[in-house]
Amino acid sequence: MAYQAPIKDQLFVMNELARLDQIARWPGFEDAGPETAQAVLQECARLCEEVLAPLNAVGDRNPARWDQGEVHSTPGFKDAFKQYAAGGWQGLQHPADFGGQGLPKLIGAACSEMVNSANLSFALCPLLTDGAIEALLTAGTAEQQAAYIPPMIDGRWTGTMNLTEPQAGSDLSLVRTRAEPQGDGSYRLFGTKIYITWGEHDLADNIVHMVLARVAGAPEGVKGISLFIVPKLLPDAAGAATVRNDVHCVSIEHKLGIKASPTAVLQYGEKDGAVGYLVGEENRGLEYMFIMMNAARYAVGVQGVALSERAYQQAVAYARERVQSRPVDGSAAQAVAIIHHPDVQRMLMTMRAQTEGSRALALMAAAAHDAAHAHVDPGQRESHRRFYEYLVPLVKGYCTEVSLDVASLGIQVHGGMGFIEETGAAQYLRDAKILSIYEGTTAIQANDLVGRKTQRDGGQTARWIAQQIEATEAELAGSGSAHARAVHRRLTAARLAFNDVVDFVLAQGKANPNAVYAGSVPYLMLAGALVAGWQMARALLVAEHRLKDGVDVEFMRAKVATARFFADHVLGALPGRRDAIVQGADALAAMPLAAY
Amino acid sequence: MAYQAPIKDQLFVMNELARLDQIARWPGFEDAGPETAQAVLQECARLCEEVLAPLNAVGDRNPARWDQGEVHSTPGFKDAFKQYAAGGWQGLQHPADFGGQGLPKLIGAACSEMVNSANLSFALCPLLTDGAIEALLTAGTAEQQAAYIPPMIDGRWTGTMNLTEPQAGSDLSLVRTRAEPQGDGSYRLFGTKIYITWGEHDLADNIVHMVLARVAGAPEGVKGISLFIVPKLLPDAAGAATVRNDVHCVSIEHKLGIKASPTAVLQYGEKDGAVGYLVGEENRGLEYMFIMMNAARYAVGVQGVALSERAYQQAVAYARERVQSRPVDGSAAQAVAIIHHPDVQRMLMTMRAQTEGSRALALMAAAAHDAAHAHVDPGQRESHRRFYEYLVPLVKGYCTEVSLDVASLGIQVHGGMGFIEETGAAQYLRDAKILSIYEGTTAIQANDLVGRKTQRDGGQTARWIAQQIEATEAELAGSGSAHARAVHRRLTAARLAFNDVVDFVLAQGKANPNAVYAGSVPYLMLAGALVAGWQMARALLVAEHRLKDGVDVEFMRAKVATARFFADHVLGALPGRRDAIVQGADALAAMPLAAY
Structure with a gap:
């Protein structure tokens, strides 16, 4: 179904409740007032409505596909990602020094909402890249920042977060992936990471994995975990990222939702170890x-x-169009669009x-x-x-828990049609559960x-x-x-x-x-x-x-x-x-x- | 995951709260006391645990398949249905006169719970057959009852309910399927019915469709709807059901859940009309x-x-087995099974x-x-x-709405594993939504x-x-x-x-x-x-x-x-x-x- 960015409500909240005008008075945000916000949101809306939203159902029906260690993304995603990168959207909140636009999070969040509404699976790729950039900005050396941040901001490369292991879900003290110092400042990593979102794909030239691992002799538990950069492709003699690192996608998961977003199992060090570079200090990885x-x-x-x-x-659109039953208050002798029925209104208003x-x-x-x-x-x-x-x-907790209820009500508004996958309402419930x-x-x-x-x-x-x-x-x-x-x-x-x-x-x-x-x-x-x-x-x-x-x-x-x-x-x-x-x-x- | 019938809790409710012992004092139920109930439940549990439950995930992964008007059920379902019928389960609550066992609904409901726990998609077929039997018992002639009920009870035939049409969902006043009297007491039906559960399949020899339609000249709205029996196969000269009636499965739906249960679009009267027999009186169809x-x-x-x-x-089993994080009350120095964590207990107790x-x-x-x-x-x-x-x-309303929350919590207890289809928890949420x-x-x-x-x-x-x-x-x-x-x-x-x-x-x-x-x-x-x-x-x-x-x-x-x-x-x-x-x-x- 067509998606229309809720710019009016977003601007209402940003201007009237969150007082963007005040934020724009502070140093660094002088150009980020309500007018800028409106222009940025309108531009973002165009991309989301025209390019990303139409690919949402396509991605659900044609999930990312694993083949011999390579992951082929949904047809159309690669081109969409090019447009996303070309529009400068990855750098919206990141510093101008690295090619970003340095806008307030308030504007960034509104744009991020749109991108995610349009295509949740797609949006996960930039979401993780943002995280990798953030970690490098905090703890990376100037060289690391210069080497990795600009290509992530301009969309040539993407980023991932590698925390979970089969035995270590929420409890990171159990992380076992090990990193062996090589004497030249680099490390070799060995271990298995699971649930790595967009951990392997063909949208960009390279992938910057941010990986939690233990250096030999590190303290037990969370105080012995370090953070490493492990690029999928290492630089060759000329400095171009062309040399395949020893990190491989063993499989991707078969999931309830966000099917276009590949969830990878990554094997580090099948052969002689994946080359990694320490971020910040040893044993402070969890902090970063x-x-x-x-x-x-x-x-x-x-x-x-x-x-x-x-x-x-989608529920409102259906409720306006679907004609069924006479109104309970006797205000019409014929069946009416279901949006007239009080229980449908209750569901829509809850949503x-x-x-x-x-x-x-x-x-x-x-x-x-x-x-x-x-x-x-x-x-x-x-x-x-x-x-x-x-x-x-x-x-994180409230907005996601309620989205599940909202998506479920969305199906309910559709009645039987909601249960049919082609309608599209069911995808939201499946996607929401993650x-x-x-x-x-x-x-x-x-x-x-x-x-x-x-x-x-x-x-x-x-x-x-x-x-x-x-x-x-x-x-x-x-x-x-x-x-x-x-x-x-x-x-x-x-x-x-x-x-x-x-x-x-x-x-x-x-x-x-x-x-x-x-x-x-x-x-x-x-x-x-x-x-x-x-x-x-x-x-x-x-x-x-x-x-x-x-x-x-x-x-x-x-x-x-x-x-x-x-x-x-x-x-x-x-x-x-x-x-x-x-x-x-x-x-x-x-x-x-x-x-x- | 293995399913174990909750016989103990069922018998507790049946005996202590619902007082089965009192029901067994009333005429007709003399043999249906607590001992009978226990024996019946144990026998039913065996079938459910050993035969039906293992096919639940199989059906989700290998849904019913449409091919040129025929529907091929999930491998294993046909044999399971034979066992179900051979055990006499279809007749549990139906009169002994027609081959049933005439047990109280209280015992029947407990068995039905088990069958549905084991395999919801499978259970829908007998559920609809029960409905067809019920309608014929209420409004069918003695001849109709004799002709249709015994083969449905012994599992040679199954039954369906045909209400919904594309323009008539909850509002049956809009039903348009028409029935033309043929002068010989029979009718010919023309129209399209949608969402017909188990409307076409290969589990049984014949399918008895119970169909709402309008006779020409009938009053508008719900007071002009009649009920018809439309068998998939009509009797030949020798009385054997071998002659294909003019009702055909045009397609089946691609659904969020209950995938092994074919949801058919049925076309009545593509050629010269589907032969149907009036049940009860004209224009009283809705009542029946x-x-x-x-x-x-x-x-x-x-x-x-x-x-x-x-x-x-399934959630309890996972929570006992999955070890993650130390207890918040400091009662152990090591990670424990997550069932020890208060929030997991809260979720399990809610469920x-x-x-x-x-x-x-x-x-x-x-x-x-x-x-x-x-x-x-x-x-x-x-x-x-x-x-x-x-x-x-x-x-209907409460038990189904809460099942959706329960299924969703079931996924949540599993964490990331819950979102992976192979775990099985996600199927319950998808199935529950219907x-x-x-x-x-x-x-x-x-x-x-x-x-x-x-x-x-x-x-x-x-x-x-x-x-x-x-x-x-x-x-x-x-x-x-x-x-x-x-x-x-x-x-x-x-x-x-x-x-x-x-x-x-x-x-x-x-x-x-x-x-x-x-x-x-x-x-x-x-x-x-x-x-x-x-x-x-x-x-x-x-x-x-x-x-x-x-x-x-x-x-x-x-x-x-x-x-x-x-x-x-x-x-x-x-x-x-x-x-x-x-x-x-x-x-x-x-x-x-x-x-x-």
């Missing part, structure tokens, strides 16, 4: 990888938003509210990231850094939220967020409209529930860690819903203001209605979820392990 | 079809239970609680059906009939619940259920254990929420039908969760009693823990859902239709 992963986790959250948006668009809510959550996080890096006031940088760090697990798993499952995000993001600072950031929400509540109280009053009531109850959960996480962390971690994913989902609903409430206030001026009436009315829906249907569930977190672990404690 | 559909809807609900059970079993809750809901409904037919007291028959009728949309769609989407069930099951009797049945729940609350109050107290609190709050919703549905039905129907699916889900949670609470009371006697300690402790979990995590959400139903339609009213 976390930088990549943090960026990648945020990006996967945006994939959730993207998938929700695409599923929503819409979650899409807009998760978009606002993700874009607010991007703005916090930008402020953390570019704000002129160091105190502001620090508080935005904490805010961003708190939001990353919410963006999002809550890769780059750390929702449980891993929730561990991060509980441990590093809540307990470590004694709940300070969480309290700070609750205070900001209180300020919005005061504004809602000032509005006086029926919708604002209703949203106010739900938001207050949700914030109080959040406070209770944070208290519980802080109070019981040591005494009863099992109970806290049993509630960790529900805590993440509660916090994600709260922050998304808070942003929807802010959007309602802006929209009511604009409506007084008679600006964009239909759009603003829809914003009010969507904010109201989010409050009644999503925020309204949070007090009940609080109870399940705070009081809900007794059942687990009572369950005999052998009886499962 | 509803009998089939009611049975089929219940059966699809059981499919939901079945799928949840299978997904749960388990929903599986057991929906099983109890479904089996209680089956027992109500049996009482409605066989109870010696006509008043009891009537009240059980109403109870059963009320429960059917809950069984359950909330076919035989009437959840919205259609919810319409039924609101209109025919709540408003029509002025809420009497709903109130009666609430009273029964109050009685259980009183028992919980009498127990005094901490678990019983916690469950008591949740159950009471949930029942009060239910009462509020029923009040709303009754009060606003005429004034604001759009608001009522916008809340119809949430009402269904609330009512389903309440009845399931109520049964879990009853189970807790039984288990506490048995624990005092020291019987089956581990099983009973698990039952208590699971009931507690259901109360805290599922029932606890219902008051919030009440608010979204009663107050949640304002947002829809505020949403401009063009702005979706």
